[in-house]
Amino acid sequence: MLTRTLLLQMAQNRSLETFARKNSLAARLARRFIAGETLEEIVTPVRMLNQAGMTVTLNYLGESLTSAKDMERMVITYLDLMSLIRREQLKASISLKLTSLGLDMDPKLAQQNLEHLVEVALPDIFIRIDMEGSAYTQTTLDIFYTILKKRPEYRNHLGVVIQAYLYRSEADIEELIRLKARVRLCKGAYKEPPSIAFQKPDDIRANYLKLMQRLLLEGNYPALATHDLQLINAAKLFANEHNISKDRFEFQMLYGVRRPLQQQIAKEGYNIRIYTPFGDHWYPYTMRRLAERPANLWFALQSIVRK
Ligand SMILES: Cc1cc2nc3c(=O)[nH]c(=O)nc-3n(C[C@H](O)[C@H](O)[C@H](O)COP(=O)(O)OP(=O)(O)OC[C@H]3O[C@@H](n4cnc5c(N)ncnc54)[C@H](O)[C@@H]3O)c2cc1C
Known part of the structure; x- marks a missing residue:
């Protein structure tokens, strides 16, 4: 299970940021915030x-x-x-x-x-x-x-x-x-x-x-x-x-x-x-918002899948 702490650690990870910025699913997820x-x-x-x-x-x-x-x-x-x-x-x-x-x-x-x-x-x-x-x-x-x-x-x-x-x-x-x-x-x-x-x-x-x-x-x-x-x-x-x-x-x-x-x-x-x-440096901000309420991750993923 993705915990708050893990999401906050992920927020600071530069390699994950580089990966996420190239990944269209992550970019769409960020669009919620x-x-x-x-x-x-x-x-x-x-x-x-x-x-x-x-x-x-x-x-x-x-x-x-x-x-x-x-x-x-x-x-x-x-x-x-x-x-x-x-x-x-x-x-x-x-x-x-x-x-x-x-x-x-x-x-x-x-x-x-x-x-x-x-x-x-x-x-x-x-x-x-x-x-x-x-x-x-x-x-x-x-x-x-x-x-x-x-x-x-x-x-x-x-x-x-x-x-x-x-x-x-x-x-x-x-x-x-x-x-x-x-x-x-x-x-x-x-x-x-x-x-x-x-x-x-x-x-x-x-x-x-x-x-x-x-x-x-x-x-x-x-x-x-x-x-x-x-x-x-x-x-x-x-x-x-x-x-x-x-x-x-x-x-x-x-x-x-x-x-x-x-x-x-x-x-x-x-x-x-x-x-x-706004801006292209959205990764750490988005991860912090997800960490505040990890359930948001699943809501956001569901709404992307439904589209
Ligand atoms: C407009 C604005 C400007 C801010 N500016 C600063 C700043 O300059 N410096 C600073 O240190 N902090 C800033 N913050 C962040 C703030 O300090 C809190 O970390 C943040 O707002 C969470 O606290 P809360 O009062 O919303 O209450 P919480 O107790 O965190 O949340 C209250 C309720 O809102 C729900 N909720 C909270 N976050 C989410 C979420 N991401 N998704 C869905 N539901 C959620 C919770 O489930 C809970 O039911 C800002 C916040 C806002 C709203």
């Missing part, structure tokens, strides 16, 4: 989500880049993506990782690349800095704070992500609320040690709930990123009880994950944004 490999391919799926009442945040796959050439390609792709969003009038923002903009090479370089992208994105395209493993938390927040300090008017154009599994997040949320910064709250996707992070699902959920309530009460249009029905229902109830209108926050979910729930939330009149990755 990836909108396309090229910019042209993403237009139709994004438009379909928009027509179903959902906005989108687009992420060009690729992380931990260490070559200047790959990084340049990344920046150029984001510039092309912004042109595409405008040309096709897509209701879409951008999510990116600082390691894909050169953070591992030089934090200053990543900051410069980010500032350049935000300048081009203004005034109509929002950019969210995804949060990576704990080795990057402080640097990522430092870069965000430095930019906000220089350009407070970017507050509504650039946002960050806070992970509920980290003990430090409660203090980070208070600082971000004070700065009126835009925050996406998620549980956290990386393996972190007990010295810095909650480990038990119930503890992570309890901290998410606490931080979510703070953001709903005091935050600047928080984004609640989760597929956890218990948390989604708690958010709706809390907002209702505190007269927080539906336009003051949004839910966020991943492309291809719990689609009926996504549609239901949109139909109920809540704002919902779908994190939509």
Whole structure:
């Protein structure tokens, strides 16, 4: 049986990636979680989500880049993506990782690349800095704070992500609320040690709930990123009880994950944004999604066979 651990190990295996990228079955399987490999391919799926009442945040796959050439390609792709969003009038923002903009090479370089992208994105395209493993938390927040300090008017154009599994997040949320910064709250996707992070699902959920309530009460249009029905229902109830209108926050979910729930939330009149990755580096991302719920592998295979 394919276990979560095995799938996560497979996600990091370069030879398997090379094999999978040449294999059409694997590529079709990835399509459940990836909108396309090229910019042209993403237009139709994004438009379909928009027509179903959902906005989108687009992420060009690729992380931990260490070559200047790959990084340049990344920046150029984001510039092309912004042109595409405008040309096709897509209701879409951008999510990116600082390691894909050169953070591992030089934090200053990543900051410069980010500032350049935000300048081009203004005034109509929002950019969210995804949060990576704990080795990057402080640097990522430092870069965000430095930019906000220089350009407070970017507050509504650039946002960050806070992970509920980290003990430090409660203090980070208070600082971000004070700065009126835009925050996406998620549980956290990386393996972190007990010295810095909650480990038990119930503890992570309890901290998410606490931080979510703070953001709903005091935050600047928080984004609640989760597929956890218990948390989604708690958010709706809390907002209702505190007269927080539906336009003051949004839910966020991943492309291809719990689609009926996504549609239901949109139909109920809540704002919902779908994190939509694209690009040819789809293998590790797809494997991580399958690892979250190995049963998806069989559902995806069945749907391919039925076609
Ligand atoms: C929009 C968005 C942006 C994110 N950005 C970041 C980020 O910047 N940094 C970061 O560390 N993490 C990020 N994450 C990932 C996040 O931290 C979690 O790892 C991930 O969302 C799983 O947690 P959950 O809250 O959905 O709850 P879980 O407890 O994992 O899941 C709740 C329910 O959803 C179902 N579910 C979960 N995943 C799947 C799946 N793949 N297929 C089918 N059902 C599934 C489960 O079966 C379960 O019933 C992001 C998540 C989202 C949705």
